Amino acid sequence: MAADAFVNIEHVTFGYDQQRVILSDVSLRFERGKVTAIMGGSGSGKTTLLRLIGGVYRPQQGRITFDGQPVDPADREGLYRLRRRLGMLFQFGALFTDLTVFENVAFPLREHTNLPESMIRDIVLMKLNAVGLRGAARLRIAEVSGGMARRIALARAIVLDPELIMFDEPFAGLDPISMGVTMNLVRRLNDATGATSLVVSHDVNECFEICDYAYLIAGGRIVGAGTPDELKATDDPEVRQFIRGEMDGPVKFHYPAQPVAEELGVSA
Amino acid sequence: MTPAQALQPIGARTLEVLRSLGRNAFFFAELLKHVPSALYRFYLVVAQIHKIGNYSIVIIAASGLAVGFVLALQMYYALVKYGADESLGLIVNLALVRELGPVVTALLFAGRAGTSLTAEIGLMKAGEQLAAMEMMAIDPRSRVLAPRFVGGIVSMPILAVLFSTIGILGAYVVAVLLIGVDAGSFWSIMQSGVDVFKDVGNGIVKSLMFGIACTFVALYQGFEAKATPEGVAQATTRTVVISSLAVLTLDFLLTALMFSTE
Amino acid sequence: MTRKNIEILVGLFVLVGALCVVFLALQAANLASFKVGRSYTLTASFDNVGGLKVRAPVRSAGVTVGRVADIALDTKTFQGVVSMEIEQRFVFPRDTSAKILTAGLLGDQYVGLEPGGDDKNLAQGDAIRLTQSAVVLENLIGQFLYNKAAEGPPPNAKK
Numbered sequence: 001m002a003a004d005a006f007v008n009i010e011h012v013t014f015g016y017d018q019q020r021v022i023l024s025d026v027s028l029r030f031e032r033g034k035v036t037a038i039m040g041g042s043g044s045g046k047t048t049l050l051r052l053i054g055g056v057y058r059p060q061q062g063r064i065t066f067d068g069q070p071v072d073p074a075d076r077e078g079l080y081r082l083r084r085r086l087g088m089l090f091q092f093g094a095l096f097t098d099l100t101v102f103e104n105v106a107f108p109l110r111e112h113t114n115l116p117e118s119m120i121r122d123i124v125l126m127k128l129n130a131v132g133l134r135g136a137a138r139l140r141i142a143e144v145s146g147g148m149a150r151r152i153a154l155a156r157a158i159v160l161d162p163e164l165i166m167f168d169e170p171f172a173g174l175d176p177i178s179m180g181v182t183m184n185l186v187r188r189l190n191d192a193t194g195a196t197s198l199v200v201s202h203d204v205n206e207c208f209e210i211c212d213y214a215y216l217i218a219g220g221r222i223v224g225a226g227t228p229d230e231l232k233a234t235d236d237p238e239v240r241q242f243i244r245g246e247m248d249g250p251v252k253f254h255y256p257a258q259p260v261a262e263e264l265g266v267s268a
Numbered sequence: 269m270t271p272a273q274a275l276q277p278i279g280a281r282t283l284e285v286l287r288s289l290g291r292n293a294f295f296f297a298e299l300l301k302h303v304p305s306a307l308y309r310f311y312l313v314v315a316q317i318h319k320i321g322n323y324s325i326v327i328i329a330a331s332g333l334a335v336g337f338v339l340a341l342q343m344y345y346a347l348v349k350y351g352a353d354e355s356l357g358l359i360v361n362l363a364l365v366r367e368l369g370p371v372v373t374a375l376l377f378a379g380r381a382g383t384s385l386t387a388e389i390g391l392m393k394a395g396e397q398l399a400a401m402e403m404m405a406i407d408p409r410s411r412v413l414a415p416r417f418v419g420g421i422v423s424m425p426i427l428a429v430l431f432s433t434i435g436i437l438g439a440y441v442v443a444v445l446l447i448g449v450d451a452g453s454f455w456s457i458m459q460s461g462v463d464v465f466k467d468v469g470n471g472i473v474k475s476l477m478f479g480i481a482c483t484f485v486a487l488y489q490g491f492e493a494k495a496t497p498e499g500v501a502q503a504t505t506r507t508v509v510i511s512s513l514a515v516l517t518l519d520f521l522l523t524a525l526m527f528s529t530e
Numbered sequence: 531m532t533r534k535n536i537e538i539l540v541g542l543f544v545l546v547g548a549l550c551v552v553f554l555a556l557q558a559a560n561l562a563s564f565k566v567g568r569s570y571t572l573t574a575s576f577d578n579v580g581g582l583k584v585r586a587p588v589r590s591a592g593v594t595v596g597r598v599a600d601i602a603l604d605t606k607t608f609q610g611v612v613s614m615e616i617e618q619r620f621v622f623p624r625d626t627s628a629k630i631l632t633a634g635l636l637g638d639q640y641v642g643l644e645p646g647g648d649d650k651n652l653a654q655g656d657a658i659r660l661t662q663s664a665v666v667l668e669n670l671i672g673q674f675l676y677n678k679a680a681e682g683p684p685p686n687a688k689k
Contacts, residue, residue: 054403083405094400097392111406311533318536321543365554426547433550455557463585468554 005029006196007053007164012062014045014052022048024220025062030164035190035197037207039242040217041251046200049217050166053198054088055079067163084112086164087157091172093149095141095156101128102137105156112160127155131185147178151185158189164196165189171203183210204243208232216242218251295488298409299417305407306414316419320381324427327376332431335368336360336438344447356449357458360439361432365462365471366527369432371519374478377424378511382486383504385416389490390500413491417483424479425472432471470526477518482511569596569615570654574628574641579610580664582630582639588614590643595620598641614641623648627660639664 007030015021022045030036038046051057052064055071064071066082073079095104105124109115115123128134131151136144144152150170157165170182187210190197201207207214208228216224216231216239224231224239231243241249257263306313339360347353389412392398398408443449462468486507493503579601588596596616604611616622625646632639643658652658 056399056402080405083403086403088400088403090396090400092395094396096397097395108404108406111404111411311537314537314540315533317540317543322539325543423543426543426550429547429550429554433553436554459557464555468551472551 004032006032006067007198008065009049009053010062010064012052012059012064014048014057014059014061016057022220023052023059023217026217026220026222027062028215028222028225030196030198031213032196033190033194034212035187035199035210037199037201037211037214038217039200039202039204039207039214041202041242044217045220046202046217047168050088050168050198050200053164053166054083054086084160085162086166087160087162088166089150089154089157089168089170091169092146093153095149095153097141099141100137101133101139101141101144101152104141104152105159107156108160123159124155127159128152130158130189131155132181147174147181150174150178150182154182154185154189158193158195161193162195164198167197167199167201169201170199171201171206179206186210204245218242291492292488295491296484299413299484299487302407302410302414303418305410306418309411309415312411312415313418313422316415317422320385320416320419321423321426324377324380324423325430327380328373328427328431329434331372331376332369332434333438335372335431336364336435337442339363339368339435340439340442340447344443344449353449354453355457355461356443357436357439357454358461360443361436361458361462362467364432364435364439365467367471367519367523369428369435370471370475370478371515373428373431373475374424374482374515375512377420377427377479378482378486378508378515381420381423382482382507382511385420385483385486386490386493386504386507387500389413389416389487390493390495390503393491393493394495394500413487416487420483420486421476421479424482425475428475428478429472466526470522473526474519474522477522478515481514481518485511485514568618570618571599572614572616572622572652572656572658573611574614574658574661575604575607575609575611576628576630576661576663577609578663578666579612580630580639580666582612582641582664586638586640588616588641588643590620590622590645595643612641621651624650624652624656625660626652626658627662628658629662630664632665 009026009028011025011027012023013021013025014023026045026049028036028038028049038049040046048057052059053066053071055073058073067085069078069082071079071082096107099107102124105127106120109120109123113120125134125137128137131154133148133151133155136148136152141149167186170186171179174182183206186197186199189195199207199211208231211228213227214225214231215222218238224234224236224242226234231239234240234243238250240246241251247253260266340356343356343359343363344353347356347359392412398412401408401411440451440454444451444454489503489507489510493499582598582601584598584601586598587594588598596614598612599615600613602611602613603609612628622643623646625648627644627646629642629644630639631642646660
């Protein structure tokens with residue numbers, strides 16, 4: 001593998017409290033300029049990884065580096081400087097409902113820069129144009145649809161031209177057209193800006209179409225890693241079950257219960 | 269069950285209560301810490317004063333008028349038996365300025381502005397808006413919580429004073445124009461009996477304290493609400509209940525402190 | 531709503547609040563009678579100050595000329611020492627007397643000054659010599675009963 005990892009997660013173990021360990025000894029690397037997918041079932045720890053990279057929590061063990069710098073939640077100054085270099089697209093957009101579309105996208109510019117209003121206007125309209133929503137700039141958030149909301153959130157995430165873009169379930173619940181639009185945007189933006197993209201998702205086909213490398217997480221461990229072609233060809237039963245969407249395999253179909261005969265009182 | 273076993277749930281509950289108090293204290297300290305940065309971005313505070321204060325004017329004014337009317341009527345019936353009906357203005361004024369103004373305004377505030385704040389913060393948290401702000405390297409406590417805190421503290425005394433004023437004017441209408449109490453005595457006995465610093469001033473201090481309490485409770489409940497519809501609904505209910513209890517308790521303490529040396 | 535409009539409305543809100551405070555202070559309370567003029571201090575000692583309170587008015591011929599500033603106990607003479615702030619424009623002769631009177635039958639108590647005829651006037655820090663204490667109701671009743679008892683039984687009462 002090439003040497004240049006923009007974000008490096010090394011032997012990280014993390015749990016929200018003592019009993020529940022979400023991630024145990026996971027190591028991932030996200031290469032500069034590439035789209036990397038993190039896939040897994042619900043509750044596997046995918047979103048937690050994003051939060052760890054963003055410095056919201058601190059791992060119990062291991063360390064995370066961002067462009068060579070360690071991610072340390074205790075160092076508020078350093079953390080905020082780091083966060084200005086990343087953009088995050090939340091699952092449902094997380095737009096500010098009391099502002100208009102324009103104001104939402106302009107928000108990071110107004111907070112972090114001293115640019116004059118005319119320049120802010122130009123940048124915001126350009127970013128909205130990149131996601132195809134320049135005409136919607138004056139709308140209120142209550143007036144936009146779910147798919148539009150996510151695109152607006154994407155425009156907001158890239159308004160400061162971040163070096164790392166994180167996508168939390170960008171394809172979940174979208175109709176085919178919106179899905180196609182989103183996939184396209186993720187790939188094109190990544191290539192056009194040279195940013196590093198992390199896509200957290202469980203939509204296997206969509207991820208494989210746009211990513212360069214993928215990790216599969218289950219039960220707090222990495223169970224598979226490789227390019228889309230490598231993963232499609234793998235023999236590992238866990239990976240195969242996930243990628244092919246098989247009903248039964250290492251992840252059982254039946255929730256643990258007594259044998260049927262016993263429960264229904266039928267003699268064998 | 270052994271005594272130790274019976275006591276255990278009580279002990280656990282007590283610890284829970286202490287822990288909750290601790291969280292409250294931390295949250296309050298955090299709010300105070302971020303007040304300077306909120307004042308620095310004063311336009312945010314102004315927007316909040318508008319949402320909290322201006323939108324409460326109607327209910328406060330209407331309630332003040334109603335309370336003024338009723339007070340005048342009730343006190344008149346009581347005072348006229350002793351031939352002291354000319355002191356009606358004084359009684360109504362003292363009742364309003366010392367107690368009813370600050371307290372009733374605070375209770376209405378908790379119901380109207382408090383629940384609105386709680387729901388807003390709760391929903392913002394549920395919709396990941398606060399997390400998104402954090403990820404954008406903007407502290408939601410400075411940008412969202414502290415301006416609302418300052419806005420509430422500034423709005424409350426103004427609303428309380430408005431309540432008292434309208435109440436007195438309402439009482440004047442009932443007493444002088446409807447019942448026929450002498451206008452001159454109404455005002456002059458009132459003026460000689462009400463002290464600016466002791467009565468009006470203390471009333472304003474009270475409403476400031478109530479403002480701090482109600483706004484803090486509303487923000488805390490919103491922030492700690494569970495991210496579900498039921499969670500937000502429970503949080504708004506708690507805001508009203510806890511704010512009301514806090515206001516009444518504080519009122520007792522402050523009244524004892526301020527007016528006992530009579 | 532534009533930012534400018536919001537600011538105007540909030541300004542109005544604060545203005546309304548300020549007006550209410552002014553109303554309460556002037557029209558509904560005793561601020562108007564505070565008269566921030568220059569004043570000088572006089573003291574007077576009483577055997578009993580009764581229910582006199584600080585900030586009670588000091589009146590002469592019914593006109594308010596000042597306020598009671600402080601009430602203290604003189605530990606040597608065990609009299610109540612009342613300090614009063616009198617407005618500069620009112621001067622009283624040295625032999626003025628001070629009484630503690632009640633406004634109306636059951637009203638608040640105040641200090642009444644009755645001027646004498648001396649040429650010289652009271653100055654800052656002077657003490658009023660002639661004082662009459664407050665009327666204490668219990669003493670009055672006691673006195674009445676004593677007088678009644680001293681009168682003896684009515685003339686045509688059978689023994």
